[in-house]
Amino acid sequence: MTKTYPKASRPSLDNVSVSIEKGEFVFFIGPSGSGKSTIIKMLLHEVAPNKGRVVVNGKDVTSMRSWKRPHFRRSIGCVFQDFRLLPNRTAYENVAFALEVIGKTKAVARRVVPEVLELVGLGGKEHRYPHELSGGEQQRVAVARAFVNRPLILLADEPTGNLDPDTSIEIMRLLDRINRTGTTVVMVTHDSNIVNQMRRRVVEIESGRIVRDQARGVYG
């Protein structure tokens, strides 16, 4: 597929074709501005390609109407570099919020939120506010929120971009654990250390083109 943003002089994604299997763990790497986030946005149905098709979970979403987007998003979890937590809600409330706004009852939240917080290693810190948690812990809350609805796909756009190396490795272990439950994980990163350690599929992008697609790859 090809994506040229309005007013942009060159395409941000130029004839990119990539296929990810269910249950796979894929890194997208490349320099800043190469088009990695644009791929994530395509998968979220936030931007549409100018040319080509986007197929997610077996469904062609290229020309999906925007009113179908909410339901589509419920099958995808997403975490970002900046965590995007609600500052006036505790860890528990942040995760429960994501459930409640898609129509799950408080009772369901009471059952599954502690479970998923335990899974991400935040047992005992449910009632802390974001400012009372470290960066790594905040990102765990974000991962819990993305995963609580058991999505088929977890998208992560530079999830370790704001974290120190040790904390980054912990988050990676967490994503790896989630991947092992059968969830497809697509992760965008700059972090060569992580890529080299994980030895998973690596798709490298430069100026909107795929320059490498390697199973069990390393950075650079």
Added chain:
Amino acid sequence: MRIKYVLSEVLVGLWRNVTMTIAMIITMAVSLTMLGASGLMYKQVGDMKDLYYKNVEVSIFLKTDVTEQQRTDLDAKLKGDPLVKEVLYVNKDEAYKTFKEMYQDAPDLVNVVKPDLLPESFRLKLVNPEQYKNIYDQYQGTEGVDVIVDQSRLLDKIFNVLTAIQNIALAAAVVMAIAALLLVANTIQVAAYSKRREVAVMKLVGASNWFIQAPFVLEAVVAGLIGSLLGLIALIGAKQLLFSGSLKALEGLLSPIQWSDIFLMFPLMAGVGGLISAATAWVTLRFYLRV
């Protein structure tokens, strides 16, 4: 839980921005009061027209020197006229009697006027009061006819004034409605901005559009409904003031406004207030949140 969530969000939203909320409610109330008032006047003017025009007459006054022959000819001609529904002949004595009754408070005037001074006349009811002009053209030149007076001309002047007042009220309602609309749009933008993080998360995790929009839209609708309630109270107060208080003198001219008419205005005001707010909020959100 979702209903409860939406409702509590509405209250929090209204309270968070309480100065804007008050401004929004006041403008809305003024606009809806104007709307209600012009609606009431529309009904009033309609009622009064029915009442007055049903009784209006065209009077053909005869010259003092009219001959018996001229009078009989005119009478026959009028009775045969398809435009005329009823003809009543009023002689000098009857005219004097009516005159005395009308001016019983002014005995001096009654004393100087003798029955002979008052002209005899034919009082006509027309099939259609609007066709006065035809009658005028037809009978103005007839021998023995002095002047032709149409009461409905006079009424037209009164009703023109009333209609003008009604239009002014309606125009004021529209202008205030535009102000209210801009305030609603602004309030919703501020509210959406202050909740931008929540909205971003909701969009990300797939909350439905109506669920994201509902608290904002309802916030505007609640303000609109409170505004229409205040408008109703204003109308009730205006009726008290106009017809029971200082302006009681007007009562003779205007037919009294019924309480039921005022309460019938409420659904109109509430409907317009609620709908305008909801539509404005919804459109604003579509542009602002792109949901």
